Amino acid sequence: MTTGETARPTAAGEEPPTAGLRELLPLLRPHRRALAAAAVLSLVSAAAALAQPALVARVIRAVGSGEAVLPGVLALVVVLVLASVLGAGQQFLLQRTAEGVVLSTRRLLTDRLLRLPVAEYDRRRTGDLMSRVGSDTTLLRATVTSGVVELAGSVVVGVGALIAMAVVDVWLLLVTVLAVSVGVTVAVLASRRVRELSRQAQEQVGEMSSAVERALSAVRTIRASGATEREVAAVGTSAERAYGAGVQVARLQALVSPAAGIAVQGAFLAVLGLGGYRVATGSIAVADLVAFILYLFLLIRPLGEVISSYTQLQTGLGALARVQEVLALDPEHDDVPERPGRSPVVLRVPSAADPVPLLELDGVGFGYPDGTPVLSGVSFAVPAGSRVALVGPSGAGKSTVLALVEGFYPLSAGAVRWAGTDTRELPRAALRARMGYVEQEAPVLAGTVRQNLQLATPDATDEQLWAALADVGLTGVVERSPLGLDVPVGDDGVLLSGGERQRLAIARSLLSRPALLLLDEPTASLDARNEGLLRDTLAAAAADRALLVVAHRLSTVLDSDRIVVLDAGRVVASGTHHELVDTSPLYRELATAQLLV
Template sequence: MSTSTAAAAPRRGFRRVKEEGPRARFRDLLPYLSEHRAAIVVVIVLSVLGAGLSLAQPLLVQQVVTRVQRSQPLGGVVGLIAALVAVGAVVSGVQHYLLQRTGTSVVLTARTRLIRHLLRLPVADFDRRRTGDLVARVGTDTTLLYAVLTQGLVDAVGGVFTFVGAIIGMAILDPVLLGLTVLIVLFAIVVVGGLARRIRVASRKQQDAVGALTADVERSISAVRTIRASGATDRETESVLQGARRAWGAGLEVAKASAPVVPVASLTLNLAFLVVIGVGGFRVASGAIGIGSLVAFLLFLFLMVMPLGNAFGAAASVASALGALGRISEVLALPSETAEDPADLAIESGRPDAPAVEFDAVSFGYRGQDGARVDVLHDVTFAVPRGTRTALVGPSGAGKSTMLSLLERFYDVDGGAVRLGGIDLRRLPREVLRAQFGYVEQDAPALAGTIRDNLVLAAPLATDEDCLRVLDAVNLRATVLKHADGLAAQVGEEGVLLSGGERQRLAIARALLADAPILLLDESTSNLDGRNEQLLRDSLAAAGEGRTTIVIAHRLSTVVDADQIVVVDGGRVVAAGRHETLLETSPLYRELAATQLLV
């Protein structure tokens, strides 16, 4: 039942509220706190010290009142009270700073764990999840952990000390008044305990809604040119605003769930105060207790109720944090890509006589969010001899790019095997495997940063001379050096400051700089003009000397001289051979060649 429905229904106790996603418990917070236990211990000690200073004050005030009644000299009691107040203020200030600092450090710990795990998730998880929602878990969700410390959790230890000390002092002064006060406080604790669960559930829904909104905004910004060119700005704006309104509605549910907490705390204090004044005044009049004892009891009452109010606030903060922690834990519970990698196995252990790459009866299908499999490859079998150039051609959607993804082990096969040097890829650690490939993706992405940042992504030790050499190989050196910043020139978000052809050539230069023995090129010349395409073909031919190259191409003119052309259709290999042979034996290849005027 939703929070709003529960609120509308007749209230016969607190109803069970359905939670979505993994449920986090308080003990799940402990790993984030343990790394900062030294600072937390210091804060707790200061909190307890501050509590002791506060508890001493009612007893000293009682002495002042009693001495005034008896016309006795005050001596140094007033000065001692002033000293306790001053020392307490200093202790509180130091504690506050350490608490804020520790809270910020806890957020850093959570973000560090989440980022390290997030960037090691299998590619399939990114296919099924929205990028903006994952970003929200790193930003918004982790920030809520800050409230766990700064809004009363650690300070609650000193609060407990103050609470217990106040109870003891009140019990000594007047057990009758204490009994009435405890009844009122117990009622408040029961009410807030029921509210805390509602707050946790509502907070989880709010964070989910904020995550969805972040994903919507990220999608719209990344495609802003397409949206404007399509005249869809108003429609897209309204779509994002609907997500904003859903987040607003979820925020209202949190507000509704947490709103009673402050009134309950205020009601508890006021009711306890009125009861103590009324009953306590009667007991003073009857001679059961003295006026000094009543004043001290009232001070102890405030000392008892203040940490109780902090505890109520902490309960609301912790409940919200647990909702966010559930979303964080959901990602951390996903197995990382390298979780099942085998022990390191040197690539040289492959057979020298084995093909560089071999697909053996490979079948594979992608899985959607519902877990359903969409078959893409069926019984794919072919081999790529060492030091040769193999082209994969065929209609769009035939499964060519998927084959390169399987080589990189972004996914594992569902059936059959892919081998590198005769070794099943699943026996190789991914880092060892990927070091053998220079991979240029179909979209030729560029990362926000400088030209040099993009080039050295796979070769961090490369020099500027190395970078200029590979830029020269892809006919990009002159373009880069025209810029005043040279290699330090910014490429913009997703390489927006570069043309499509420049992004493509930059990606190829990055692959060449990695100097891997196998090049994987997915539509590497699709955005190039004829002149640059020919220059790049010559450069790749020179770079391919001694290397194995696998090229996906729609322009057959770029691969007619390949050692082997593998024709793929509908996820199956339908033909393989050289250009001249395929023109005679493969109807599909002949059709593709005819449309490009190659026959």
């Protein structure tokens, strides 16, 4: 589809699927060994932490009873060092695993993005898709490091501390639980909203990325139109929305810390007051109170970590929902549906003498999901070795025909046949390998001339590359640089002229020696001299392949074997140039306007 043809309306944004731990687990599964090792280290580290208050109490009792203190002190030192070493090992494993999860998710997401049906790219903004690969996957890192294993380790420490506190003194434990429960309840209620707000914030980041991508891709047009300030303001507005969404998340997260802090301080003061009273009455010993307070500190740290980890987990799951939205989309499938008793389909190329045409459109219809019709009942054939042209006014559906031949969109009616076989029964990749397609905009990839030429034929030799450039009169562009074939073309081919980009795209298609060459406005950006050169090239190319050419410049296709005239998505005439001048009012009008009659 091109800007010169009927544009597809953008579909309304759909609510993305929610993501939970069930969606996160498949991403973690390839790293289960590292996560298991980190979990083991976390549990051993938790056990070491829980042993410390008991060892401190033992040292205090030893001091009070006059027993040897050194064994208890040494045991305490060993436990402290062990806990530190294990904690460092656990952090390394978690960080490395988190990076691995981000890497595998980005690979998976990129693979899906590059395999989506073309219609999906019409519905979605490039910048938003890019943000899902970048910022959304980055948020998964914290989900792994703070939201999974550490959460489990913190729970173990917290539960162990509660059990130890119950053993020391049940009444002090009850006071602690009452004080802490208030803060935990507030924190959990606040964190539950973080996932949705985080997803909304990431959507705003995606909108901002789309605005930046839009501005940068048309920066010359914007500069020439004096629209720089307006575009800066537009991007700034998107950035402000992203800022506002981020502030909402920050505001909600900020409620968690004070609630937890007040609960902790209240528990500490209550334990000191009630514990001092119980020591004074002889209900518990000083060593037990010290141990209880140490266990309380042990409970406070994992409690804060649990709340923080839960918040991080919700943030990561909000981003994961946006990743899952793309992963849930069906990719473009290349498999041919199997049917019992059917022989394997062979993709053949008929000869020029074969009565079966190389390509045939039979009653083809196409419309957008919203009901907008584009093509209706389009039928024509392209015999092997022939040149067929599609002409007509803008919006007639010419470029749409090429997109349907390539299989970019599903047909609404009719069939497209290759050598007599419905293309829906053929492997799409193998079919496209037999066709060369040059779009109207002639996209050139950032990189070098060599890299662009070898896109479809990575094994092409330098001699073949030079020959392809000579066929389209582009050797001068390469020869004027000492880098030769490795001369850079710039982002989107910006270092080449429009005509040079067009010819480079055609050379790339000719290099793969397709049986059918699809050209959408091949001379749109060429001057008269290079148009004549390209006509000679196409005439030579047609000697051993078929051509289907979309053209506004009728001079390019005057000598075509057949010219098909489209208007409002229908075939209104077909024939040679001289036949159409006599029989088709629309064609005669187009030819007269271009001084060809």
